[in-house]
Amino acid sequence: MKKLILTAALFLGFQESSKACAWYDPDYEYFNLFAQEIIHDKTYEPFLLTYSSHFYGYDYNGKLDKNIPDENIESWVKYFDNKLTYDETNALVTKVDIKHLNSLKKGQLTHSLFQKLGKGFYTKYQEAMDYLIQAKYMEPYMRINYVENADAYYYRNEKTAEKNATQLNYAKTNAALISLYKAASNPEIKLRYAYQLVRFNHYSRKYQSSINDFQTYVEPLKLKNHMYYYALDQKAGAERGLKQFDKANWDFFQVFKNTKNKKESAYNSMFLATDKDFNKILAQTKTPEDKNMAYFLLAYNSFNNPVPIMNKMIENNTESDILKVLTVRAINQLERNYLVVNPYCNDKECDHFRNKRLPLYAPDNYRDETMDFAKDLEATIVLAKNKKGADEFWQLCEAYIKFLNTDYKGSQNILSKIKTSDKEYLAEIQKFKMLNEIVSQPTITPAFENSLMTKYAKVFQEKGDYSNWAYLPSTKDFVVDILANRYFIEKQDAKSFLMNNNLSDLQYNPNSDLVKKVEEFYKKPNKTAFENYLVKKMEDIADPESFFYVIYGDRAMRLADFKKAKEFYSKAKNYKGIPRLMGDWKDDGKTYVEKPMVFENGVYNGFNNIASLVFGYNVWESFQSKPEESMKAEGLSNFPFIKNKMNKIELADAIIQLENIGKGNDDKARLANQLLGNLLYNTSVLGYFRELFVMDVDNYNGPKFQFGNELQSPFYLYYKNFSSRSYVEPDNFDLAINYYKKALTLSKDKENQARILFQMASAEQGKYYQWEANNPLKVKYDDPKYEEKSKQNELFANKTKNEKFRTSFAQLKANYSQTATYKNLQSSCLYFGYYTSK
Known part of the structure; x- marks a missing residue:
């Protein structure tokens, strides 16, 4: 049975849940009340807490649900002087077929987008369009040739596995890219060709050439825009191919830190096997924010108690977005333990929980060092809140921790003092105020019921798509x-x-x-x-x-x-x-x-x-x-x-x-009682x-x-x-037995009596099953005398069955062994045959 139970003590294990069933969704197991997405830098959303997929925000097909802007498309929008919208630019760069670009180069407008822009678009942005033609030509091949087992680092897309960089003429392609690089006059376009060179050599498994190309063609341009880091990402891949893991980690770290939509791939590409790998990155950091980034990777990767790391990050930079990501992750993990959707309890636990206000939490097992996580997390949040320059984010977090710890008055007091114009924060404040008011009610009175429909009618009017198995509790x-x-x-x-x-x-x-x-x-x-x-x-x-x-x-x-x-x-x-x-x-x-x-x-x-x-x-x-x-x-x-x-x-x-x-004394009365006994047994x-x-x-x-x-x-x-959870009042098998007893006393036929006794025995068996279910004989598996106690329990159950629930069987065996009914039952009813053989 589902329950919601919570205490201030908390066992917090930062390990991912796992279940055998492929359809199992651990994110369905709790009420996600605290919106992790309130972090301002949305590029960090993939690193919010989720157990349903590798990164937060992906649907069941591996597609990103969240709308994180593509910085490459944004840069093209700017390059084209905002003549194209973001969507139009995205179409031009990623969707329009190369044949339409080649047609435009010849002065032919074969695509609706170019019909809108006109022939002059190519003339004005010739270098860019020529680059896109080269990029689109190469793109289908821009993956490494997969080698089974030796390349677990590289991702293999089965749909496009037939194409890879080695299928292009290496000498011709490499020479063409160098020539185009030298011919380009715009530094941004030059950098894009340099990126293609580094990538092409990386995917051709010419790792050292890839690194050399970065130094020869990328670095001299001295442009540190997103394309620089895209190229650095490829260089880091080549370094990893050469097993230069420390160099690769540092370069991937730079990509993680400085790009918007390469953070996930950069994180996945790092070789972070031990704390030493993190410490090497940390040792190279110079700015407080760089150190926070390194600390975040340590906390994110290890699933340990993040509070000590958060305290270090607070000292570096309280307003760090990456610190806030770690904070909302910690709160969400806390929430998962407090606000379980389908909790169960045994009788003893439920007696304890019945008179506490919700939400409550009670772990089955917890370690002493993690019991005070909720308390420690709140102290860390208060520490951040009191830092100079701290914004209302920390007040909101503190209010929610107090809500989870049932300090509704304290939570409400903090919420009432928060002054903000941030729409996401305001929505959370309004929601938490409502929750504090509802959860803190000692009694649900008619007056409070009326206020619910006056103040919070919209909440009860929400319609969740419960038929959709991907629906998450609201x-x-x-x-x-x-x-x-x-x-x-x-x-x-x-x-x-x-x-x-x-x-x-x-x-x-x-x-x-x-x-x-x-x-x-x-x-x-x-x-x-x-x-x-x-x-x-x-x-x-x-x-x-x-x-x-x-x-x-x-x-x-x-x-x-x-x-x-x-x-x-x-x-x-x-x-x-x-x-x-x-x-x-x-x-x-x-x-x-x-x-x-x-x-x-x-x-x-x-x-x-x-x-x-x-x-x-x-x-x-x-x-x-x-x-x-x-x-x-x-x-x-x-x-x-x-x-x-x-x-x-x-x-x-x-x-x-x-x-x-059946109230009579003749054989018809006997049959009527027998039928009534049959009916009650047959419907049991x-x-x-x-x-x-x-x-x-x-x-x-x-x-x-x-x-x-x-x-x-x-x-x-x-x-x-x-x-x-089934509960139908139990059958009263004695009612059927009583009718059978009346039939038995009125029966004058030995065969009929034997069959009535067997039907009575079947009803007695039902009484035994009820006794067995309500008197479980439990032995723990870790009991050193498990086998001995289990055998004793089995003997006790059999003794009880034979002494209390086998009276009709005993009569059959003692008085009706010569009947055809008895002999037939011995062969047709296994448990009766087993009984009579003893």
Whole structure:
């Protein structure tokens, strides 16, 4: 069951989560309330915290979702005197085919972009256009020839693996680039040709030539723009090819520091195996910001507690963007441990957590040295905040840490003092003020409910695309869970349920107590505005009253209160069937589309089309076989009022008639009691028709049909994930046994008595399963006496089973061993055969 629990102590392990399933998304496991993206330098966004992909901001296809401007395109926009927009320039540089550029060179306008610009565009920017023609010619080949195993450093794109730099004529291409470099008069174009030379030699595996070209053609230009660092990136690759790792690391570090959209590739290209590699970079840094960059790489790569490193960075430069990146990463990691979407707890833990305000955190295991991470992080943030020149970013961070540590008053006080015009900061301030107010409420009163819809209506009107498996939990989802927990604590179960569920979801756990509370809320007069908002979540059922009555009728049936069941069913004549949805994935693989289930004619729909075989007995136990294959009718010809197909009203009526007949003393009374025992067993968790009275559409295995903690509800903190945690009141197998006992006393046939005893034994087996599930005999795997204790537990369970839950088997073995029924059961029922062999 999902919970949200939090203490000020925190175990913070900076290691990436991993799961076996390819579709698993660890970023779905927590409520991301603190927007990491508030850092001002968006080029650092890929280095924000994510466990779903290698870098933050990439979708499931490896495409960057974030809009980080391409500095190369920006430079071309400026070069072309802003005659082209960013998008037009991007098209010219990366999308327009080379044939159109060659046509333009001949004075032919074959592309719409050039038709707009005119022939004079080539004349004015001839050097640039000639460069683009050369660059587009070379681009398909600009990758290294991949050598299996020997080149793990280089990325291999399977789609274009057939082309690489070695397929170009080396001498001709190299000479052409040198000639074009010398002919160009514009230093920027010269630098671009120099870049192509360094890259071409790198990808041709002529590593030393690549380094020499950088020194010969790049450095003399003395231009330190982005193309210089692009060329330096290629030189560093060549150095790495020569295993000059220290030189390569330093050059890649310069690329990381000085480019906008090469930071990820530069980081990936560094050879950072030990702390020594970082220290060598750190030793070469000269400015405070350079040192902060080096410290960031150390913290980012090692996943250690970042607080000591952050403190060093604060001393260097409090307003460093890279320091802020590390800070929001640390806060986000803290948030992941505090605001878990699907937490679980055992009974003891939940008793402890039930009366704390949320959010709360309780680690299963933690080390002493990491227990105070939240406290240490807050102290570091306060240190930065108090530095001269520190901006409101640090106040915002401190306010959020206080919120996580349940100091809502302190958080609100800081938020109220922040003065800023930054739109992103203002949005966070407004959000955190709302969260502080909601989470700090000691009781959810009608007045507070009305204020929710007055002040925060927009939050509750947000519609998340829950059918999309890529959807991430939102602020609204967090608020919903908070309120659901508050209502649960205050024993307002109906509201707690409706915060996370629709009315139709009751079908998955139709326990009477909760259903009754939801019905009472449905009928409650004078609802608040917020309560009316919750009522809308009941609109997925056209006739809620009939829905409730069917659930009540089902429960009465399982309690053998057949007259009461008929009364409830009679009030649900308009019931249209279980409101089940069927779904399937769209072709995009992300979107799950649901449609109402359509029941075919003659098929059980939750109310109609119940087969008379529900009164029969098992031929063999196979839930997925057809009814006539698994079940056999028993004496139905004696009771013509039992129809072949019945609705629940008709079924209840037939049962009532059987119950009246069963009060007699003749063989017909014996058969009536036997049929009633069959019905109760067949509709129990062990029976072929186990779906009939638990709001299910078929007998396929699922949470409803498994033995678990049956004596109490599994919902400890709220009703989140309602359909995945089953709680239907347990079967009372004694009810079936009592009818079988009546039948046994009235039976005069030895074979019939033997079969009744076996049916009683099957019901006793159900009682044993309940006992076993509610009395788990646990032995820890690390117990040195694991095998010995496990064997003792097994012996104890078998002893209990034989002494308390095998009375009918004992009678069969003692008194009916000569019957054909007994001999047949020995061969057809394995566990009975095993029992009798002992």
